Structures are given as structure tokens and as C-alpha cells.
Amino acid sequence: MAVDYTVIVVYLAGMLAMGWWGMRRAKSKSDFLVAGRRLGPAMYSGTMAAIVLGGASTIGGVGLGYKYGLSGAWMVFAIGLGLLALSVFFSARIARLKVYTVSEMLDLRYGGRAGVISGVVMWAYTLMLAVTSTIAYATIFDVLFDMNRTLAIILGGSIVVAYSTLGGMWSITLTDMVQFVVKTIGVLLLLLPIAIVKAGGFSAMKAKLPTEYFDPLGIGGETIFTYVLIYTFGMLIGQDIWQRVFTARSDTTAKWGGTVAGTYCLMYALAGAVIGTAAKVLYPTLPSADSAFATIVKDELPVGVRGLVLAAALAAVMSTSSGALIACATVANNDIWSRLRGVSSRKGDDHDEVRGNRLFILVMGVAVICTAIALNDVVEALTVAYNLLVGGLLVPILGGLLWKRGTVHGALASVIVGGLAVIGLMATFGILANEPVYYGLLSSLAAYVIVSLATPATDAAVLAAWRERLAGRTPEPLAEPVPAPQ
DSSP: OHHHHHHHHHHHHHHHHHHHHHHTTOOSHHHHHHGGGOBOHHHHHHHHHHHHSOHIIIIIHHHHHHHHGGGGGHHHHHHHHHHHHIIIIIHHHHHHTOOSSHHHHHHHHHTSSOHHHHHHHHHHHHHHHHHHHHHHHHHHHHHHHOOOHHHHHHHHHHHHHHHHHHHHHHHHHHHHHHHHHHHIIIIIIIIHHHHHHHTTHHHHHHHHSOGGGGOTTTTOHHHHHHHIIIIIHHHHHOHHHHHHHTTBSSHHHHHHHHHHHHHHHHHHHHHHHHHHHHHHHHOTTOSOGGGHHHHHHHHHSOTTHHHHHHHHHHHHHHHHHHHHHHHHHHIIIIIIIHHHTTOOTTOSOHHHHHHHHHHHHHHHHHHHHHHHHHOOOHHHHHHHHHHHHHHHHHHHHHHHHHOTTOOHHHHHHHHHHHHHHHHHHHHHHOTTOSHHHHHHHHHHHHHHHHHHHHSOOOOHHHHHHHHHHHTTOSOOOSSOOOOOOO
16 A cells, blocks of 8 residues: 555545645635635536535545445436526626625625625535535544544645645635646546446446436435435535636626536446446445545555555545635624624624634634534435525525625525524434425525515615625726615
């Protein structure tokens, strides 16, 4: 394993070096949080694909393929569909808003006062997303070094916190681009063909496995619907995803670069399912489906290649973890802490704001590592995150983009009712049940429509300013959004 260890160590050292280099470019708040809004199509596509394809998409996607066959691709496929929908229908408008957070968008659209509550929900989502990625380090470092779970989480988490704190979005962008290349080579170009060959080819796989392993809908219609509801819609509204949209050089870059990234996700989904199916042929009685990825890598790949593919898995986890971490810190600082202190997130010296955001990344990073050590179940943590996101924020965000009659009171009611309904239903039916997100989303929609129609329409001046921003005819604001009339 000496060669494999060398590959991994060089990769980790490279991530820290990228963080140091990114620190030299992060001179302003815009540089630190959204890479100066200067990413071109190639870098935007690579980094967007990197953040959405994390450990759940790689290790979990292979595990679903091991358990269900080709239909195990649906979870990651739903992520790709969501990214395509975001890129084609919404990304250009989102990029033109020139904001830093989803809550700022809600304030602009509804005239203020929606930020803190929506910020708390978004913060909880991004925190749990970062936690689930950080927990995954334990699996990878256990395979690599037979390392204690807590030590593995501290090691992997500390590296991500270090380069994210140093250079913010510039460091994360540079590391994500490297991670995208490593994932492409390791998973698509190496592990996929080797797994197929080791399993005897598709004809041997079909001969040795039940026919339902090759049924595109074998995982079940209800499961597919739930994946689409949670992950496809989750891609439309997550702060971690929007913050990447904000890095695009232009709305055209956001639209077409995101479309390329979404298409890549569809390919990655199918690759993971095929690798998992091949693993089922090679290892039909594994104790856990999630161990399929590590097992086939450890036993079937040659020296050196094995290290690169494990680096690819590490890259997948790190890209999602760093993206969720900076999103969590941005929301905590700009949408919660600054508002509670009564300080505008758009005022103040750029250097001071970089220092403040850097401090928040460090604090949130420590919180993420500690929470990851305390929790064990990745699936439950991820489900809580997406249930809160979709149940609490999907309706007011999409409603604000699509329905001009929506009001700030309707938005607040939607966030509160949807969020409480999801929490109550998870307590009643269980975290992994489908009912929380189904009924939570319906209750959020009902509250939004009923309260919006029962309250005065949004002030015409606020809507006019909103339309100007959507059209890209106003610069990034220097003051708070236009307040709602009292």
C-alpha cells in the first residue's frame, strides 16, 4: 500500500497548498464568498459538478447499485435533473441578482423581514450537509489506514476547514477543480471499466443476477418520486448550490456551464450503479451495501490505481464538505449574526468582512467536526437536512420567483408552518419516512397561498426594484433592500 499512501498524501498536501494560494486571491468579501463572480464556463462546470457529487453520490451511489442494480442510479440521477432544471430555468436570473445568500434574495423579493427565519432553516440544512460529508471521512480513512473513526473525522475535517478558512471560495474553487479531475479519472475512466471487466462483462452480469437488477424502475416508483421531490427540488434552492451560481462570470456561464455539469451528473449516476452491480457479481454477500465501493477498490484495483480511486472518493467527500461549510458560515454570518446585531451585511471594510467570514468558517468547521463525531447515521442526518430544506424553503423561494402575488407574510408563514410540520412528522413517522416531506411541503404551500391572498400585496416599489435586479439592470447594492411599507 506504500504507493497508494503516497498518492493520498500528495493529494492531501495539494489541497492545503491550493488553500494557501487561494488566500492570496481573496482580497474582498466578493472574492472570499463568491470567487469575485469571475468563473468562466470550464471552471464553473467542473466546480459545480464537484460540489453536487459528494460521498453520498459516490459511495452511496455504488451501494444503491449493489442493492438494486441499474435503478440504483436514481438518487444521483435526481441530483443531475435538479441541476439541469436550475441551470436552464433559474440560474441566469439568480446570477443577475448579485446577492450572497438565498435569504438576501427573499428579502429583495418580499421587501425584507424574511431573512432571519429563512436563514435559520438554511443554516440547519447546510450544517447537516457538512456533517454528513465529514462523517464519510471515517469510512475512507478506515480503508486507507485502518484509522480510528474519531481521528479520521478530525483529520479529514481539519484539512477541509484549513483550506476553506484560508482562501474561502477561491480556495474551494481551485480544490474542487482538482477534485473534479480526480473523480473523473478515478471513477469514470478507471474504476468503471475495470469493474465491468472483473465481473465478466455485461453478459456475465446479466447471467448471474436477477432480471430486476437491470430494470430501470426496479427500485420502486415511490422511491423514485421521493428522490425527485427531495434531491431534484433540493438542488433548486440550496445555499451551497446557489453560492456556486453566484460565482459565474455571466448569466450565460451559469446557464450553459450548469447544463454541462448536470449532464455530467447523469453519467456519474449511471457509472455508480454499474460499478455497484459489478460488485454484486464479485461479492454477493457483503454485510453492507455501502461497503461495496471500498471492497471493490481494495480487492480488484492494481497498486497506484487503487490510491487514485480512493483519492477520488476522498475528493468527492471534500468537495461537498467544503461547499456546505462555506455556505453554512455565510448564512450564519450574513443572515443570522449580522441581522441580530442590526448590522448590514453589505456595509463595512472589505478586509474586515473577509476576516469576519474567515472566523465564521473556522467556528462552523469546529462545530461540524464535533457534531460529526457525535453522530453515526449519515442517511438520517442527510434526510433531516433535505426535509427541512424542501419542506420549509422550497415554496417561498420558487413562489417568489414565479408568483408576483406572494407576500412577505405568506413567505414567513410558509417557512414556519412547513418547517414545524416536517419536524413534527419526522417525530411521528420516523426520520426516514416519506410522509414528513410530502405533507410538510403541502402544508407549506397551503400556508403560502392562503396567507399571501389574505394580506396586502407586496409594495409596487419593492416589486419594481426586484424586476430591475432580475433583469440585471442594477449594480450590486451597497445598502439594505428596500423595506416593506409600515
